[in-house]
Amino acid sequence: MTATIDPALDILRPVSDGLRHLISRIDDAVTLGDSDAVTQRIKQELQAAIRARTVELPARFHEVRPAGYARRLLHRNDALGYTAVVMTWGPGQRTPLHDHAGIWCVEGVVEGRMDVTQFDLIEDQAGPEGGGYRFEEQGCVHAAVGSAGCLIPPFDYHVLANALDVPSITLHIYGGEMTTCHVFEPDGTGRYLRRDRALSYDD
Ligand SMILES: [Fe+2]
Numbered sequence: 001m002t003a004t005i006d007p008a009l010d011i012l013r014p015v016s017d018g019l020r021h022l023i024s025r026i027d028d029a030v031t032l033g034d035s036d037a038v039t040q041r042i043k044q045e046l047q048a049a050i051r052a053r054t055v056e057l058p059a060r061f062h063e064v065r066p067a068g069y070a071r072r073l074l075h076r077n078d079a080l081g082y083t084a085v086v087m088t089w090g091p092g093q094r095t096p097l098h099d100h101a102g103i104w105c106v107e108g109v110v111e112g113r114m115d116v117t118q119f120d121l122i123e124d125q126a127g128p129e130g131g132g133y134r135f136e137e138q139g140c141v142h143a144a145v146g147s148a149g150c151l152i153p154p155f156d157y158h159v160l161a162n163a164l165d166v167p168s169i170t171l172h173i174y175g176g177e178m179t180t181c182h183v184f185e186p187d188g189t190g191r192y193l194r195r196d197r198a199l200s201y202d203d
Contacts, residue, residue, distance in 0.1 A: 018054020022046070023075055023084070026173060030080045035104045035175065039150035042173050046108035051146040055110050055171065057086060064090040064167050065202060073201045076177065083177050085201075087160075089114070089168045094161035097135065097184040097192065100151055104175040107160075108148035112168025116141045116149060119157040125194070132191030133184055157184070 022045060029041035049055050061072055065088070075084040089112070097119060107116075118141075123134040135157060142163060143149070151158065162168045179199055184192035 016054070016056040018049060018052070019056060022049040022055065025049075026082065026084070027077065027080055030077075030082050030175070035152055038175070039104050039106050039152060042106040043108075043148045043150050046106060046148045046171065046173070047146055050108055050110055050148075050171075057110070057169070060203070061086045061088060062167070062169065064088055064093075066090065069093040069095070069162075070202045071199065072203070074171070081176055083174045085172045085174065085178075086110075087170045087172060089160075089162035089170070091162060091165045091167070095159055095183075097157060097159050098197070099182045100153060100156045100174070101178060101181045102153045103178050104153065105151045105156070105178075106148055106173045107151065108171050109143045109145050110169040110171050111145060112166065113145070113163040114143045114168055114170060115159075115161045115163045116143050117159045117161075118155075119159075121154070121157055132187055132189070132193055134191055135184070 025045040026042055029045060030038055032038045032041060057074075061074070064070065069090070070086075070088040072086050072088070073083065074086050077083075118138040119135040120138055121133060122136050125133060141147075141149070160170070181197055181199060182194050183197045184194050187193050
Protein backbone atom coordinates (compact mmCIF):
# COMPACT_ATOMS: atom_id res chain seq x y z
CA MET A 1 0.00 0.00 0.00
CA THR A 2 1.40 3.40 -0.93
CA ALA A 3 0.29 6.69 0.44
CA THR A 4 1.48 10.10 -0.60
CA ILE A 5 1.75 12.43 2.35
CA ASP A 6 1.96 16.03 1.36
CA PRO A 7 5.27 17.50 2.60
CA ALA A 8 3.26 19.97 4.64
CA LEU A 9 2.24 17.13 6.94
CA ASP A 10 5.85 16.39 7.75
CA ILE A 11 6.19 19.93 9.04
CA LEU A 12 3.54 19.02 11.58
CA ARG A 13 5.54 16.23 13.16
CA PRO A 14 5.30 15.82 16.09
CA VAL A 15 2.89 18.62 17.00
CA SER A 16 -0.05 17.41 14.98
CA ASP A 17 -0.36 13.79 15.88
CA GLY A 18 -4.07 14.55 15.89
CA LEU A 19 -4.09 15.19 12.16
CA ARG A 20 -2.11 12.03 11.48
CA HIS A 21 -4.55 10.13 13.68
CA LEU A 22 -7.47 11.54 11.66
CA ILE A 23 -5.82 10.41 8.41
CA SER A 24 -5.38 6.89 9.77
CA ARG A 25 -9.04 6.82 10.85
CA ILE A 26 -10.06 7.89 7.34
CA ASP A 27 -7.86 5.10 5.94
CA ASP A 28 -9.92 2.66 8.01
CA ALA A 29 -13.22 4.25 7.02
CA VAL A 30 -12.71 4.05 3.26
CA THR A 31 -12.27 0.29 3.50
CA LEU A 32 -15.94 -0.03 4.54
CA GLY A 33 -16.72 -0.04 0.82
CA ASP A 34 -20.31 1.17 0.62
CA SER A 35 -20.36 4.93 0.04
CA ASP A 36 -23.11 5.51 2.64
CA ALA A 37 -21.14 3.69 5.31
CA VAL A 38 -17.84 5.30 4.29
CA THR A 39 -19.17 8.86 4.32
CA GLN A 40 -21.06 8.44 7.59
CA ARG A 41 -17.93 7.10 9.30
CA ILE A 42 -15.74 9.86 7.89
CA LYS A 43 -18.30 12.45 8.96
CA GLN A 44 -18.13 11.13 12.54
CA GLU A 45 -14.32 11.12 12.50
CA LEU A 46 -14.13 14.61 11.04
CA GLN A 47 -16.56 16.04 13.56
CA ALA A 48 -14.79 14.36 16.47
CA ALA A 49 -11.35 15.58 15.37
CA ILE A 50 -12.45 19.16 14.71
CA ARG A 51 -14.39 19.38 17.98
CA ALA A 52 -11.36 18.01 19.86
CA ARG A 53 -9.34 20.75 18.12
CA THR A 54 -6.78 18.28 16.81
CA VAL A 55 -7.00 19.41 13.16
CA GLU A 56 -3.98 21.72 13.23
CA LEU A 57 -3.11 22.95 9.76
CA PRO A 58 0.22 24.44 8.63
CA ALA A 59 0.26 28.19 8.11
CA ARG A 60 -0.07 28.04 4.33
CA PHE A 61 -3.53 26.52 4.65
CA HIS A 62 -4.67 29.66 6.45
CA GLU A 63 -3.69 32.01 3.64
CA VAL A 64 -6.57 33.62 1.80
CA ARG A 65 -6.37 34.24 -1.96
CA PRO A 66 -7.89 37.53 -3.06
CA ALA A 67 -8.96 36.08 -6.42
CA GLY A 68 -11.20 33.42 -4.92
CA TYR A 69 -11.31 30.65 -2.34
CA ALA A 70 -8.10 28.65 -2.04
CA ARG A 71 -8.07 24.91 -2.74
CA ARG A 72 -4.99 23.11 -1.39
CA LEU A 73 -4.12 19.42 -1.24
CA LEU A 74 -3.52 18.15 2.30
CA HIS A 75 -3.24 14.42 1.65
CA ARG A 76 -3.66 11.88 -1.12
CA ASN A 77 -3.86 8.11 -0.75
CA ASP A 78 -3.74 6.55 -4.21
CA ALA A 79 -4.01 3.00 -2.89
CA LEU A 80 -7.22 3.71 -1.01
CA GLY A 81 -8.44 6.17 -3.63
CA TYR A 82 -9.17 9.29 -1.66
CA THR A 83 -7.90 12.85 -1.22
CA ALA A 84 -8.12 15.41 1.58
CA VAL A 85 -8.37 19.02 0.43
CA VAL A 86 -8.40 22.19 2.53
CA MET A 87 -10.32 25.21 1.30
CA THR A 88 -9.74 28.67 2.69
CA TRP A 89 -12.43 31.27 2.19
CA GLY A 90 -12.04 35.02 2.41
CA PRO A 91 -14.97 37.29 3.23
CA GLY A 92 -17.64 37.09 0.52
CA GLN A 93 -16.03 34.14 -1.27
CA ARG A 94 -18.31 31.38 -2.54
CA THR A 95 -18.68 28.66 -5.14
CA PRO A 96 -21.11 28.70 -8.02
CA LEU A 97 -23.83 26.04 -8.01
CA HIS A 98 -21.91 22.86 -8.78
CA ASP A 99 -21.79 19.07 -8.52
CA HIS A 100 -18.94 16.71 -7.63
CA ALA A 101 -18.70 14.80 -10.91
CA GLY A 102 -19.90 11.53 -9.41
CA ILE A 103 -17.47 11.50 -6.47
CA TRP A 104 -18.65 11.25 -2.87
CA CYS A 105 -17.43 13.88 -0.45
CA VAL A 106 -17.52 14.74 3.24
CA GLU A 107 -17.04 18.38 4.12
CA GLY A 108 -16.29 19.74 7.60
CA VAL A 109 -15.91 23.27 8.94
CA VAL A 110 -12.55 23.72 10.69
CA GLU A 111 -12.69 27.48 11.27
CA GLY A 112 -15.31 30.17 10.85
CA ARG A 113 -18.77 29.45 9.52
CA MET A 114 -20.14 28.39 6.14
CA ASP A 115 -23.51 28.64 4.47
CA VAL A 116 -24.27 25.41 2.59
CA THR A 117 -27.22 25.54 0.21
CA GLN A 118 -28.48 22.30 -1.31
CA PHE A 119 -30.37 22.08 -4.58
CA ASP A 120 -32.43 19.34 -6.20
CA LEU A 121 -32.20 18.91 -9.94
CA ILE A 122 -35.80 18.93 -11.15
CA GLU A 123 -35.25 19.10 -14.90
CA ASP A 124 -32.25 18.49 -17.08
CA GLN A 125 -31.36 19.55 -20.56
CA ALA A 126 -33.56 16.83 -22.00
CA GLY A 127 -36.69 18.29 -20.33
CA PRO A 128 -39.76 19.21 -22.37
CA GLU A 129 -38.61 22.78 -23.01
CA GLY A 130 -34.95 21.92 -23.42
CA GLY A 131 -32.11 24.39 -23.29
CA GLY A 132 -31.11 24.24 -19.67
CA TYR A 133 -31.34 22.78 -16.19
CA ARG A 134 -33.80 23.67 -13.47
CA PHE A 135 -33.12 23.38 -9.75
CA GLU A 136 -35.14 23.75 -6.59
CA GLU A 137 -33.38 25.19 -3.57
CA GLN A 138 -33.69 22.90 -0.56
CA GLY A 139 -32.64 25.37 2.08
CA CYS A 140 -29.47 26.70 3.59
CA VAL A 141 -27.54 25.16 6.48
CA HIS A 142 -25.44 27.49 8.62
CA ALA A 143 -22.50 25.21 9.34
CA ALA A 144 -20.42 26.13 12.38
CA VAL A 145 -17.03 24.77 13.46
CA GLY A 146 -17.25 21.02 14.02
CA SER A 147 -20.19 20.42 11.74
CA ALA A 148 -19.80 18.16 8.71
CA GLY A 149 -21.99 16.93 5.89
CA CYS A 150 -21.97 14.13 3.31
CA LEU A 151 -22.54 14.60 -0.40
CA ILE A 152 -23.32 11.45 -2.37
CA PRO A 153 -24.13 11.73 -6.09
CA PRO A 154 -26.65 12.27 -7.55
CA PHE A 155 -27.69 14.39 -4.55
CA ASP A 156 -24.71 16.68 -4.63
CA TYR A 157 -25.81 19.98 -6.17
CA HIS A 158 -24.84 22.76 -3.81
CA VAL A 159 -23.31 26.17 -3.14
CA LEU A 160 -20.74 26.84 -0.42
CA ALA A 161 -20.21 30.36 0.88
CA ASN A 162 -18.20 31.91 3.67
CA ALA A 163 -20.81 33.26 6.10
CA LEU A 164 -18.42 35.59 7.91
CA ASP A 165 -16.46 38.75 7.23
CA VAL A 166 -13.30 36.95 8.39
CA PRO A 167 -11.70 33.83 6.82
CA SER A 168 -13.27 30.40 7.18
CA ILE A 169 -11.56 27.04 6.56
CA THR A 170 -13.12 23.75 5.46
CA LEU A 171 -11.70 20.23 5.09
CA HIS A 172 -13.03 18.03 2.28
CA ILE A 173 -12.50 14.30 1.93
CA TYR A 174 -13.19 13.06 -1.61
CA GLY A 175 -13.63 9.50 -2.82
CA GLY A 176 -11.06 10.09 -5.54
CA GLU A 177 -9.34 13.12 -6.98
CA MET A 178 -11.76 15.70 -8.27
CA THR A 179 -10.04 17.25 -11.28
CA THR A 180 -13.22 18.49 -12.90
CA CYS A 181 -16.82 19.20 -11.98
CA HIS A 182 -19.89 20.80 -13.49
CA VAL A 183 -20.91 24.34 -12.63
CA PHE A 184 -24.37 25.71 -13.35
CA GLU A 185 -24.85 29.35 -14.27
CA PRO A 186 -28.21 31.15 -14.29
CA ASP A 187 -29.31 32.02 -17.82
CA GLY A 188 -31.69 34.76 -16.64
CA THR A 189 -34.87 32.77 -17.28
CA GLY A 190 -34.86 30.65 -14.13
CA ARG A 191 -32.82 27.94 -15.86
CA TYR A 192 -29.15 27.14 -15.62
CA LEU A 193 -26.53 26.36 -18.21
CA ARG A 194 -24.02 23.63 -17.39
CA ARG A 195 -20.36 23.88 -18.16
CA ASP A 196 -17.28 21.86 -17.26
CA ARG A 197 -14.81 23.38 -14.85
CA ALA A 198 -11.27 22.10 -14.48
CA LEU A 199 -10.05 22.04 -10.87
CA SER A 200 -6.49 22.39 -9.65
CA TYR A 201 -4.65 22.97 -6.39
CA ASP A 202 -3.28 26.28 -5.20
CA ASP A 203 0.15 26.56 -3.58
FE1 LIG B 1 -18.66 21.17 -3.43
